[in-house]
Amino acid sequence: MGASDYRLINMVNEKTRLAGSNKMELLLFSLGGRETFGINVFKVREVCELMPITATPNMPVGVAGIVSLRGAILPVIDLAPSLGFTMPSAPGKLIITEFSSHTQGFLVGDVDRIVRVDWEEVRAPQTMLAATGSHVTALTELPDGRLVSILDVEQILAEVMGEEPVPTLDALDADGRSVFFADDSALARKKIVQVLEGLKLPFQQAHNGREALEKLTALAAQAEAEKRPLRDTLGLVLVDAEMPEMDGYVLTRSLKSDARFTGIPVVMHSSLSSVANKKLGQQVGVDAYVAKFKPEELGDCIARMLRG
Numbered sequence: 001m002g003a004s005d006y007r008l009i010n011m012v013n014e015k016t017r018l019a020g021s022n023k024m025e026l027l028l029f030s031l032g033g034r035e036t037f038g039i040n041v042f043k044v045r046e047v048c049e050l051m052p053i054t055a056t057p058n059m060p061v062g063v064a065g066i067v068s069l070r071g072a073i074l075p076v077i078d079l080a081p082s083l084g085f086t087m088p089s090a091p092g093k094l095i096i097t098e099f100s101s102h103t104q105g106f107l108v109g110d111v112d113r114i115v116r117v118d119w120e121e122v123r124a125p126q127t128m129l130a131a132t133g134s135h136v137t138a139l140t141e142l143p144d145g146r147l148v149s150i151l152d153v154e155q156i157l158a159e160v161m162g163e164e165p166v167p168t169l170d171a172l173d174a175d176g177r178s179v180f181f182a183d184d185s186a187l188a189r190k191k192i193v194q195v196l197e198g199l200k201l202p203f204q205q206a207h208n209g210r211e212a213l214e215k216l217t218a219l220a221a222q223a224e225a226e227k228r229p230l231r232d233t234l235g236l237v238l239v240d241a242e243m244p245e246m247d248g249y250v251l252t253r254s255l256k257s258d259a260r261f262t263g264i265p266v267v268m269h270s271s272l273s274s275v276a277n278k279k280l281g282q283q284v285g286v287d288a289y290v291a292k293f294k295p296e297e298l299g300d301c302i303a304r305m306l307r308g
Contacts, residue, residue, distance in 0.1 A: 063078070
């Protein structure tokens with residue numbers, strides 16, 4: 001991996017134009033075996049050579065220890081056992097990641113390079129074979145035929161470090177309006193459902209942006225046929241930023257350009273919580289931005305949007 005690739009990682013916030021074009025960049029790496037894994041560059045802060053890892057008592061399974069990086073103490077998650085492999089990652093590199101309001105290192109075998117892929121070429125794992133099961137949020141194929149497993153790092157982080165509990169929420173009177181949400185992560189969908197059920201709100205869901213657009217377009221067509229505004233029955237659309245086939249930015253822009261969705265707020269619920277990502281969301285018309293996984297903040301935002 002050359003110096004130019006490292007500069008790309010460190011300048012990730014300057015590359016937000018990719019998200020609005022339905023493309024993303026993946027950092028490819030291995031765990032010492034033949035399988036290739038990928039993580040969205042937007043979640044990567046930097047790549048480091050392996051440094052001394054200090055083991056501490058009572059560490060969760062999967063945490064190799066902690067490291068000191070420029071004055072910050074970070075947990076290091078060994079990805080191999082976290083993914084269910086019997087052998088630990090072949091020592092090589094540390095990928096320092098930042099997402100869901102957490103910063104941590106991932107211990108991996110080797111880092112390959114950065115590749116640009118089109119979200120349309122990214123597929124959900126249920127349509128292809130994935131050895132690592134629920135830890136893989138999507139898969140894509142490289143021009144050389146290699147299959148890349150894109151990891152659900154939010155799921156891995158929650159399993160290793162624990163999940164924030166969903167607080168008790170007050171029921172919300174939304175005048176019969178429902179919430180529609182789209183997210184490719186099983187963990188995120190579970191969290192969103194817990195919040196919506198706590199608010200006593202009806203909801204519909206989709207697993208990626210293209211499926212969401214198809215379902216929402218069908219709802220709009222039904223409302224047109226019944227000669228009523230869609231906003232009378234659909235109160236809010238909640239979208240993830242990263243989704244196979246169509247990302248949340250392109251989905252939002254499509255909805256905001258369709259007059260049938262006028263008056264229906266779009267909230268982006270994403271682990272990509274940098275200022276740059278929030279600004280990009282604003283550029284495509286997102287009405288609010290909530291970082292994953294903060295159930296109380298999500299509930300408050302949904303309530304505020306539905307109350308107008």
